[in-house]
Amino acid sequence: MARIVQKYGGTSVGTVERIRAVAERIKASYDEGNEVVVVVSARSGVTNALVARAKSLNPDPDEREMDMLLSVGEQETIALMAMALHSLGVPAVSRTGSQAGVITDNSHTKARILRVEGGDIPQLLSERKVVIVAGFQGVNIAGQISTLGRGGSDLSAVAMAAGLNADVCQIYTDVEGVFTADPRIVNEAVKLDEVSYDEMLELASMGSKVMQARAVEFAKKYKVTFEVRSSFNNKPGTVVKEEVDSMENVLVRGVAVDKSQTLVVVSDLPDEPGTAAKLFDALAEANIMVDMIVQNIGREGRANMTFTIPKDDALKAEGVVNRVFKNIGGSLTSSTDIAKLSVVGVGMRSHSGVAAALFKTLAEGGINIKLISTSEIKISVAIDFEHADLGSQLVHKAFQLEKAGG
DSSP states (O other): OOEEEEEEOTTTTSSHHHHHHHHHHHHHHHHTTOEEEEEEOOOTTHHHHHHHHHHHHOSSOOHHHHHHHHHHHHHHHHHHHHHHHHHTTOOEEEEOTTTTTEEEOSOSSSOOEEEEOOTTHHHHHHTTOEEEEETTEEEETTSOEEEOOTTHHHHHHHHHHHHTTOSEEEEEESSSSOBSSOTTTOTTOOBOSEEEHHHHHHHHHTTOOSSOHHHHHHHHHHTOOEEEEESSSOOOOEEEEOOOGGGGGOSOOEEEEEOOEEEEEEEEEEOSTTHHHHHHHHHHHTTOOOOOEEEOOOBTTEEEEEEEEEGGGHHHHHHHHHHHHHHHOOEEEEEOOEEEEEEEOGGGGTOOOHHHHHHHHHHHTTOOOOEEEEETTEEEEEEEGGGHHHHHHHHHHHTTGGGOOO
């Protein structure tokens, strides 16, 4: 007998028929004698519809009220899934994030998990009940409903696996695992049998939509090995685990494209110590993630700075930056006509020439680079939005990633 945490995303539970199919899969695990905890997302499209309604009333809705609103989606799913399991003769009970003891900080809409207390889940499992937990949500230390940001159900599942000392954590989604590129963009993309936490973290944060980056970060911190697999078939997926020596033999593991970025240019800033700190402190306090940053050489006491942020935070960032300008001066322009293309691989630590090959490939394809950022195992470039798919295809071919499967 094993203690299993399974997570099912929005497309996996998008319709009544899909919920029934997932319930059958859960029953199969239960019938094998396992203790089963299931974390579910809102049904596909529900969260987007709720956001649209909110913004039709207020373009910049209050974040506490957004948490109150968006938590409804997962609560619908847990109740429906419990009902589906009851119809199959499986004793199941639903729990909200709060009831499951998911304790977060006080940041609304992007809360961070502080601990998982589990509530009465261990007792329910000992009574041979399947527990259905609402992903994406918890309760903050002030007792308010909180949500974990887009893809937060992944984080919920990994955190539950860690908090409950689960033997297995399975992330079921609408793809068969982690691919060398988005197979909808690159026909030659192949599924990987395994990747390291660091590679998965970079791929997730650079635009791969298979997993939420914070969930991978949490898994690495608490050493939760998990498998990404499809809820539409029984094929093995991709195991995400600690790095092993053999992983360094692969120069580039995958290419990711993020089309949800906004390029922000702030001009006429004072060219003096502390200016950047004031700007980015304000953005950090607003919980806005800043990625690629370039500062131009100052002239005549003024300087310009360019950086990228998530597109969803563009309106909030504009307000934050304009408030900073009241004290130091400056002006702001922004553009959503960009995409971020990244190559990732732990092999970069011990091999040279990746940057040169990447830049050459894009140049030969007539694709101009606007910004560059790097880490030990990643190189990212900002390019025109219209070139995102072509760039991904060219880079995938240049690094022969079609041979990287397995």
